[in-house]
Amino acid sequence: MSTDVLNRRSARGATAPRGGALRRPTPYQVYGLLFWLLMTLAYWRVPPCCDAGQHASVVERLRAGLPDAAFHSPYVLAQAAFARLTGLSGWAVLRVWGPLNLLVLLTGVGRFVRALTPRAWAPVLALAFLTVLWGTERVWGGGLIALMPMTGNLGYPSACAIGLAFWAWALTAARARDVRPVRYVGPSGLRGCTGYAALGLLYGTVVLVDPVTGAGAALGAVACVAGWQRGWRAAVAGRWALAGAVAVLVAAGRPYAGWSVVAQGGVPEDLAARCWLALLGLPALWLRARRDSWRDPLVLLTVLECLAPACGRLGGLLGLALAGPQCALAVELAAPRPWPVWRRALGWAAAGGACLGFLTVQAGAVVPRSLDPVGFAQPPRWPSYDWMAGYVRPGDVVLADGSRAVRTLPGYGVTVADARAYLSPASTRAERTAIVRRDRVRWLLLTRHSGVPEEAVVVAWSRRTGEVLARVGGTGSATR
Incomplete structure (x- = not known):
């Protein structure tokens, strides 16, 4: 057997037909x-x-x-x-x-x-x-x-x-x-x-x-x-x-x-x-x-x-x-x-x-x-507001009285304003109208515990949370 054959059989690395052994993944x-x-x-x-x-x-x-x-x-x-x-x-x-x-x-x-x-x-x-x-x-x-x-x-x-x-x-x-x-x-x-x-x-x-x-x-x-x-x-x-x-x-x-x-x-x-x-x-x-x-x-x-x-x-x-x-x-x-x-x-x-x-x-x-309700095995208690996305457009101003709504709604591109003055029992219709004009408010998002003002028009509500979306300040942005 010639030395050339011996050299070919001992080929390693880049000269080998298949290279080295496959690398095993680490734990x-x-x-x-x-x-x-x-x-x-x-x-x-x-x-x-x-x-x-x-x-x-x-x-x-x-x-x-x-x-x-x-x-x-x-x-x-x-x-x-x-x-x-x-x-x-x-x-x-x-x-x-x-x-x-x-x-x-x-x-x-x-x-x-x-x-x-x-x-x-x-x-x-x-x-x-x-x-x-x-x-x-x-x-x-x-x-x-x-x-x-x-x-x-x-x-x-x-x-x-x-x-x-x-x-x-x-x-x-x-x-x-x-x-x-x-x-x-x-x-x-x-x-x-x-x-x-x-x-x-x-x-x-x-x-x-x-x-x-x-x-x-x-x-x-x-x-x-x-x-x-x-x-x-x-x-x-x-x-x-x-x-x-x-x-x-x-x-x-x-x-x-x-x-x-x-x-x-x-x-x-x-x-x-x-x-x-x-x-x-x-x-x-x-x-x-x-x-x-x-x-x-x-x-x-x-x-x-x-x-x-x-x-x-x-x-x-x-x-x-x-x-x-x-x-x-x-x-x-x-x-x-x-x-x-x-x-x-x-x-x-x-x-x-x-x-x-x-x-x-x-x-x-x-x-x-x-x-645990906050875990991933069951649906969490944090609500979703996809149900109102067909009505509210990015840039609209929404008055919301729910703490979770205030933290979640900005993700839909809307501006959330404070609703306490608007929903105060002592506020008059004229005062509420002034707030709507000053802040350019288009929508109210109210919890089920809040009453809807007489000038607001309810357009949608959530079956899960009971929250109500009402239109104020002119015509709506979209309709279903």
Whole structure:
């Protein structure tokens, strides 16, 4: 047999007929895909609630070319451009972007946990703990979302900002630890400045999308750099200073008129009721600090994110503060067997907490979360106003006396005005007419407990809520 034949049989890589073996998916890729599919279906099933109407309103107004400068951000502008290209409404855009936000969030969590440890099951456990160990409420003001009970939050800008923050932390950790292969380096042996500038641009973008989350992302960046960066010298400090300067310059351009990033209130009174299950991660965080160092990034992250709310500001950072203990718990429980006694006890405690996380309190009784009206297994109590969309046009002014209507109607492109003066028992017909002319009111949306004024003409009503749509101030905008 000739040497040529031997050489052909030993061909590998690019010269092989089929290449190498197929790459097997990681546990997190499998679990994350299933999780994404489940939560996407749940998100599309649950009607929008809470502040979704305000977010849809901004997209709708920008799509129609109406000014709304107080809420311009790269995220909202991208949504408005997408709406104009596709012709979708603000509500439809939120429906489409919810799964996209979830994808950014899932990939960000996985990338950040992989920066902490090479253990394959650590990202899976981290996502599970971040999902079920946070009680029945979402975390405040842009914090990480408790995805199971509040799927409606996936369409919010804060969901995208959280995912981008995890991505920024992962990239910061990679540069601070210098674990990624470097193909081209400068004369000093360091990475080029372009990557640091791009990292600063990412942090600035997080601030533009959601300022509270951006502040938390900045504290996380400080924790990663302080915990992992070694060999400080002028060139290293200059690169991190460049990243910080770019982030500040980008964030300084935010157009949130009259809005301050550091004026977001203090610690909520029901803190213990909302996040007591997350305390299961504190033993793992303490063990990590004792074994490794108190300069560990997860320890610093938790401390910094908790200090800001404790000082009476940035209460929304508590959501990001809880990410540290949960990630530490995931890293500990992803360790290979055999486990010592303390790790087995920690695992059983985490399993018990996860079971409690799938329960909620309803009417004084503990029931599975699938039976909770605010969950995704049954229709929520938040109403939909599609029934009046055939009458009310974008730009019309509506007087509404229901709290949920006030928060939902802006998503249909209408302007909601205060109905208290109009519906006051002491108001006369002349005074009501003056209010209609002054505010250019066209419609009244009244609850079933409110009487319809004599000058109003009822055109539609909701079978579900009993709300009544009445026309005032001239002819209607549309008819059925």
